[in-house]
Amino acid sequence: MPGLRTNKKQDIIQAATLLFAAQGFDGTTTLQISKKARITEPVIYYHFTAKDQLFTGIISETFARYFAHLDGLPQKTRTEFEKIANLIALHLDIVEEMPDQIYLAASACPARLKDPDGVCRRNIETMHRRLKNYLTGGLEAGIAWGEFYPVNVAATVDLLIILLVGLLRQKGLKVMQIKGIKQTAMDFCRRSLVKNRY
Amino acid sequence: MPGLRTNKKQDIIQAATLLFAAQGFDGTTTLQISKKARITEPVIYYHFTAKDQLFTGIISETFARYFAHLDGLPQKTRTEFEKIANLIALHLDIVEEMPDQIYLAASACPARLKDPDGVCRRNIETMHRRLKNYLTGGLEAGIAWGEFYPVNVAATVDLLIILLVGLLRQKGLKVMQIKGIKQTAMDFCRRSLVKNRY
Amino acid sequence: MPGLRTNKKQDIIQAATLLFAAQGFDGTTTLQISKKARITEPVIYYHFTAKDQLFTGIISETFARYFAHLDGLPQKTRTEFEKIANLIALHLDIVEEMPDQIYLAASACPARLKDPDGVCRRNIETMHRRLKNYLTGGLEAGIAWGEFYPVNVAATVDLLIILLVGLLRQKGLKVMQIKGIKQTAMDFCRRSLVKNRY
Amino acid sequence: MPGLRTNKKQDIIQAATLLFAAQGFDGTTTLQISKKARITEPVIYYHFTAKDQLFTGIISETFARYFAHLDGLPQKTRTEFEKIANLIALHLDIVEEMPDQIYLAASACPARLKDPDGVCRRNIETMHRRLKNYLTGGLEAGIAWGEFYPVNVAATVDLLIILLVGLLRQKGLKVMQIKGIKQTAMDFCRRSLVKNRY
DNA sequence: CATGAATGAGATTTCATTCAT
DNA sequence: GATGAATGAAATCTCATTCAT
Numbered sequence: 001m002p003g004l005r006t007n008k009k010q011d012i013i014q015a016a017t018l019l020f021a022a023q024g025f026d027g028t029t030t031l032q033i034s035k036k037a038r039i040t041e042p043v044i045y046y047h048f049t050a051k052d053q054l055f056t057g058i059i060s061e062t063f064a065r066y067f068a069h070l071d072g073l074p075q076k077t078r079t080e081f082e083k084i085a086n087l088i089a090l091h092l093d094i095v096e097e098m099p100d101q102i103y104l105a106a107s108a109c110p111a112r113l114k115d116p117d118g119v120c121r122r123n124i125e126t127m128h129r130r131l132k133n134y135l136t137g138g139l140e141a142g143i144a145w146g147e148f149y150p151v152n153v154a155a156t157v158d159l160l161i162i163l164l165v166g167l168l169r170q171k172g173l174k175v176m177q178i179k180g181i182k183q184t185a186m187d188f189c190r191r192s193l194v195k196n197r198y
Numbered sequence: 199m200p201g202l203r204t205n206k207k208q209d210i211i212q213a214a215t216l217l218f219a220a221q222g223f224d225g226t227t228t229l230q231i232s233k234k235a236r237i238t239e240p241v242i243y244y245h246f247t248a249k250d251q252l253f254t255g256i257i258s259e260t261f262a263r264y265f266a267h268l269d270g271l272p273q274k275t276r277t278e279f280e281k282i283a284n285l286i287a288l289h290l291d292i293v294e295e296m297p298d299q300i301y302l303a304a305s306a307c308p309a310r311l312k313d314p315d316g317v318c319r320r321n322i323e324t325m326h327r328r329l330k331n332y333l334t335g336g337l338e339a340g341i342a343w344g345e346f347y348p349v350n351v352a353a354t355v356d357l358l359i360i361l362l363v364g365l366l367r368q369k370g371l372k373v374m375q376i377k378g379i380k381q382t383a384m385d386f387c388r389r390s391l392v393k394n395r396y
Numbered sequence: 397m398p399g400l401r402t403n404k405k406q407d408i409i410q411a412a413t414l415l416f417a418a419q420g421f422d423g424t425t426t427l428q429i430s431k432k433a434r435i436t437e438p439v440i441y442y443h444f445t446a447k448d449q450l451f452t453g454i455i456s457e458t459f460a461r462y463f464a465h466l467d468g469l470p471q472k473t474r475t476e477f478e479k480i481a482n483l484i485a486l487h488l489d490i491v492e493e494m495p496d497q498i499y500l501a502a503s504a505c506p507a508r509l510k511d512p513d514g515v516c517r518r519n520i521e522t523m524h525r526r527l528k529n530y531l532t533g534g535l536e537a538g539i540a541w542g543e544f545y546p547v548n549v550a551a552t553v554d555l556l557i558i559l560l561v562g563l564l565r566q567k568g569l570k571v572m573q574i575k576g577i578k579q580t581a582m583d584f585c586r587r588s589l590v591k592n593r594y
Numbered sequence: 595m596p597g598l599r600t601n602k603k604q605d606i607i608q609a610a611t612l613l614f615a616a617q618g619f620d621g622t623t624t625l626q627i628s629k630k631a632r633i634t635e636p637v638i639y640y641h642f643t644a645k646d647q648l649f650t651g652i653i654s655e656t657f658a659r660y661f662a663h664l665d666g667l668p669q670k671t672r673t674e675f676e677k678i679a680n681l682i683a684l685h686l687d688i689v690e691e692m693p694d695q696i697y698l699a700a701s702a703c704p705a706r707l708k709d710p711d712g713v714c715r716r717n718i719e720t721m722h723r724r725l726k727n728y729l730t731g732g733l734e735a736g737i738a739w740g741e742f743y744p745v746n747v748a749a750t751v752d753l754l755i756i757l758l759v760g761l762l763r764q765k766g767l768k769v770m771q772i773k774g775i776k777q778t779a780m781d782f783c784r785r786s787l788v789k790n791r792y
Numbered sequence: 793c794a795t796g797a798a799t800g801a802g803a804t805t806t807c808a809t810t811c812a813t
Numbered sequence: 814g815a816t817g818a819a820t821g822a823a824a825t826c827t828c829a830t831t832c833a834t
Contacts (some may be wrong), residue, residue: 022309023224023309023310024222024224024225024308024309025225026221026222026224026225027222027223027224027308027309027310028309110222110225111220111221111222111225111226112221112225149389151382151385151386152378152381152382154377154378155377155378155379155381155382155383156382156386158368158379159361159379159382159383159386162361162364162365162368163357163360163361163364165364165368166360166361166363166364166367167360169364170356170360170363179352179353180350180352180353181353181356181357183350183353184349184350184353184354184357185353185357187349188349188354188357188390189390191347191389191390191391192386192387192389192390193389
């Protein structure tokens with residue numbers, strides 16, 4: 001059973017994720033990673049072909065899980081607002097689940113990352129595209145059915161994306177200890193969008 | 199005419215700001231800065247004691263202008279929502295005014311920045327504290343006066359900060375071409391907070 | 397007068413040439429080069445972009461000089477054998493002139509040399525092609541005029557190339573102290589090729 | 595059946611020979627060898643104590659065979675030129691027989707080869723010494739008997755060695771497709787050395 | 793015998809910074 | 814003020830070799 005006994009590869013991934021999230025890709029050295037993972041530097045290169053590949057691996061894995069979450073969102077909901085509420089819940093849940101990874105994923109691609117396949121850039125673009133499509137569809141339908149106020153769809157979509165991405169990033173920054181944020185965020189958006197509340 | 203030729207210092211600052219914003223502090227080399235500023239590397243060290251000081255200088259200057267904007271906000275307004283609307287406007291305006299600087303300022307401190315005076319960290323903390331105070335005051339007053347819904351103040355403040363900081367950062371990321379965002383953001387928040395709209 | 401005072405670049409080239417010739421490209425480290433040139437390692441990278449480029453630079457320069465010598469050969473000669481004698485003289489002279497460079501040039505391209513422009517490979521090919529053309533022309537004419545024995549031209553050309561390249565390489569190997577080799581080589585070839593000697 | 599499975603050792607030797615010949619000793623890694631031999635790296639160390647020993651083993655074996663060929667040359671021949679012709683034939687035949695090994699053997703010792711017993715260096719020296727003795731004896735006798743022209747023996751010997759070693763190396767370089775080279779080389783040397791041809 | 797995993801030593805390269813001029 | 818040249822320190826990565834199993 002080769003590979004069963006050793007979790008060093010996982011140790012490396014975990015250490016790298018923490019450090020990349022805290023210091024950025026360019027700000028993190030392979031020596032730091034090796035120390036945090038309690039291994040020697042070359043072990044990194046035994047398990048990964050390069051620092052860049054270690055990073056893109058983490059990013060890929062993270063986006064895979066994120067997109068899996070998105071795929072799990074129901075296409076049909078009783079109200080259109082439920083879609084938006086689900087999206088808020090999803091983003092706050094995934095931050096709980098993997099705060100550092102998701103912080104990395106929601107950040108810009110490191111300038112010096114060698115990423116010939118564009119793993120980083122393309123995943124970010126896909127993320128934005130999917131959010132945009134999902135939100136645009138929901139908003140347009142909600143407006144058409146009279147559930148939502150007749151807002152500027154494009155700008156509101158952008159605003160909501162900023163909010164969602166902001167939620168992903170703030171946790172990673174550990175700047176604030178957000179409590180009750182999920183309910184608050186949902187209520188905030190509901191009052192803003194949904195018409196007949198009485 | 200002393201000072202006429204010294205636009206080189208400004209060239210350096212401008213080049214550094216662009217590069218730091220695009221590539222991060224750790225991802226930007228002094229050689230890149232010197233090339234973009236069309237000078238040689240030692241000139242940087244004539245005008246600045248170190249790369250770190252060049253960065254903190256930009257950050258300081260940026261926060262100084264940002265705080266000056268905040269200081270200019272009216273303490274007294276006809277409605278409490280006006281305060282929030284002003285804040286939104288201020289943030290979108292300053293992004294227009296100095297997109298790269300403000301992106302830098304709204305980002306986390308570089309891990310390897312030598313910043314013994316804590317210029318970077320302290321300014322960010324101050325920014326968050328001031329936003330928190332300003333928003334908390336506004337929300338509490340608005341709720342007390344019956345202008346606002348009785349929301350969870352702390353969580354709503356955090357949410358608004360996330361939104362405001364997100365607005366600062368998104369422009370820097372150039373991910374989206376936001377049009378009509380200012381009015382949309384204001385309306386979004388108004389509907390969410392202000393009670394009697396008819 | 398920038399660059400006039402410093403001969404460090406030349407020192408590097410000289411040290412590198414010696415070491416590459418003695419130990420091969422893969423067998424020579426930049427540290428060895430820097431020590432032999434009495435400089436520090438990064439100086440190499442100030443003057444050259446990489447170890448590979450240092451090598452290909454030497455090779456280019458060497459072949460340029462070699463081809464210049466070839467260009468200087470007379471197109472018209474009293475006898476065809478003079479052409480071959482000139483070629484022998486040229487090769488032994490250039491070995492005297494730059495023994496290490498010419499040894500490098502006459503050797504195979506290092507396996508791990510990063511040489512995207514194919515400087516190394518292409519120069520060697522050109523060298524062989526030019527020798528082949530020159531010798532083939534000479535032999536065919538000499539045979540046609542009855543100056544030479546009617547030899548197998550292609551095979552004789554190959555043989556002469558092996559001899560010429562061998563002359564270039566042996567000096568570099570310092571295996572033997574060749575004296576009177578020039579006259580001997582010429583006589584050897586003359587007797588072998590030229591018909592009526594009496 | 596011991597020895598049936600142990601072709602792995604032969605696989606290693608074969609792979610190493612090919613790679614050493616193509617890339618040099620310093621340019622070849624043990625990983626490359628293990629991959630080409632379709633085994634894992636430690637297997638190399640089961641069969642050989644070190645990469646150096648693998649190389650010197652190949653060299654030893656090659657020279658052993660080469661010297662056995664030399665030993666097989668007749669001491670007595672009808673003419674002295676036959677000796678030289680035999681030598682040419684021998685070298686071209688052994689290149690056919692083991693092109694990569696012989697290329698390695700005819701090349702210089704790798705600079706970084708750990709070879710405390712001097713296997714590499716000493717074999718090369720022995721090779722040159724034996725060639726020199728054999729050729730010197732033949733030439734001197736041939737001149738004394740009036741079979742050969744009265745050439746400069748030392749220089750002619752060197753020239754012939756250069757030619758013979760060149761024949762060994764050129765094949766390895768695969769630069770040219772030599773046809774009819776054996777007869778041509780013999781004729782070339784005969785005309786050059788042997789007096790009365792009619 | 794064989795292998796997956798690991799490592800010490802060292803190779804190439806980068807970069808902030810300095811210095812002589 | 815300005816520059817070409819240089820450097821110490823460190824970063825990424827490689828590789829021959831070993832070891833536990």
